[in-house]
Amino acid sequence: MNAVFNLHETFRDDFSYRNSPRAIRRFPLPFPEDSYMYSVNIEPHLPGPPGAVTEFAFDVDEHYVAECRERAIVLAAEPLRYQALPHMMSSQWDCLELIMESLARDYPAHFSLAKQGNSWHWINRPLQIDQRFTFGDTTTLPHEPLDYITRQAQGDFVVMDQREGDLWAEAGMVTTQADWSLDFDLGMTFKEWHGPVPLAHELGVFDRALKFLLNLRLGQPVRRLNWTMTIHPRLDTSPENYPHWGQDRATVTPQNAGDLVHLRVELQGLWRLPRSNAIVFGIRCYLISLRELATVPKWARRVHRVLRDLHPALVDYKGLTRYRDAAVAWLAPFDDGAPTTPGTAPE
């Protein structure tokens, strides 16, 4: 896709972020049926149909330029949103290579990459970047390699080193997160940084997921969807900034929920990295207001039912407790009780 970018939209202050009708139709709804519970919903990250968010390794959409600007704003205020431990340098170069090669291959109108041995030339037209550098030589880039390339990518990235039969979160760029902190989790093992998730430990989800990921193969990335909800189209719902956004949850009413409450979906991708044998975990955030969502009748019915019947522990964990009833009330008029077709397609 050669996206037309929403150059001036914002994810803070006046919250001018909007989805075009096309962006709504391609929204990755995470509910294949009318109810929701955890599962190890991992599938191969194979190319999806043209126009889908899974068409390419990394989706570049109409929000690309605005999201990169939002990331720069967060980093300027809080530099520790990007961190990498010293032994992660080879994985940083792996990530830079993966993202640059993917974007240049999949969006040639926007990005290009030319290589002569270790002399690389990277062009990012939407952000007006033209960079020559030496692959493997950090002094030839303005930032560390992972920092550099993820300033030019949508979504958060965590790089996990593999050792002792575990995965350790030891580098990352995290500015668009659903209430978790890289600064807090850096250096943790897989189960430690998933510690707060309710029910899933008891279901054995993390045992199975870890075992699966330890054997993740080069060239065979996988993906899954996760979701929560956010008030306003706010990308940066970090614990560090809780005072700025936590109170928003008390402002939702059945009247304004359609505009304030957003479904927040993460397209999570996992790639084995070749030089470092590390794994990069990409967490790409998509936001859609209930009003935008309700333009698709099937989705309005389904999300109404999912929210109405959600397990209480998940309501609390996802932070929906204060406004779930208002959101359900706003969606109720769209649910005539008709059955929904299986799968997530908008019909």
Added chain:
Amino acid sequence: MNDAQTLAVEVVGVEQVTPLIKHFKLAPVGGGSLPVFSGGSHIIVVMRAADRVHKNPYSLLGSPSQLETYEIGVRRMEESRGGSHYMHDRVVVGSRLEIAHPVNLFGLDKIARKHVLIAGGIGITPFLAQLEDLHGGAVPYELHYSVRSAEHAAFLERLRRREGERLHMYHDSEGQMIPFETLLAAQPLGTHVYVCGPAGMINHVINTARSCGWPDSHIHWEQFSAPPVGDVFEVFLARSKISVHVPHDQSLLESIEAAGVEVPYLCRGGVCGFCHTRVLELDGELVHNDHFLSDADKAKGSSIMPCVSRARCKRLVLDL
């Protein structure tokens, strides 16, 4: 993996480097580069012999930054089920083979303060690629390499030339033994030890390190078991509803694959646990040859690693 994900390669170099070891260079058919890999990785080489398909794991021993070719070293096994003999007797410059993408089950620990590498015989191969990563780095390391005699010391020239004093050679023929106890007792905190070689050597290093107080997290080893030969037996695959005959010189996994049933695998050497399969019924005993299941799990007998393990039984039913 399955065969749809293999790469086609052509043999562009074969060299007899010791009386028992041949060194092969593999280049992608049609030119270009092979995938980047990390030191300690192995590939599965698929050999299509006339009567059967062999799939053997071999460590990549070339430099991870030289990707025009992959290099492997193949020791001729006396009790081969055919794979190493095929490589030695049938594969020449110009032969075509298939390989799977590299997998690393024996990576260097990136936060180690020091690395001690211990190789026995053909066990030198994964270290050759790791040394490429270690060379010129800030973390100290040393290599202890034990061989039967001087003529069996594969790749010695490239090691001597580059590693100098970090290389310690031991020849069995001259009564030289790696002094495991003094070596492991004298290492600074934060050292990691890696061993690849015969089973006896690996067990000795593990036991010695433990008795010196090393934490298990700092002890690394890799041993690809060739699937041992054994008694003939029959297996019934419950989900596929077919019976499979396992000959004495073919592994359970190979026999199941030959019957057209795919089993997920990575290492084919009893290491990774990927082909872990549930045993539904057993009239007899399992012969566990893997390094994955715990002793307790082996005793329980409710699962098996078909890549290397077998059964002595009248009837075995697997959840496949």
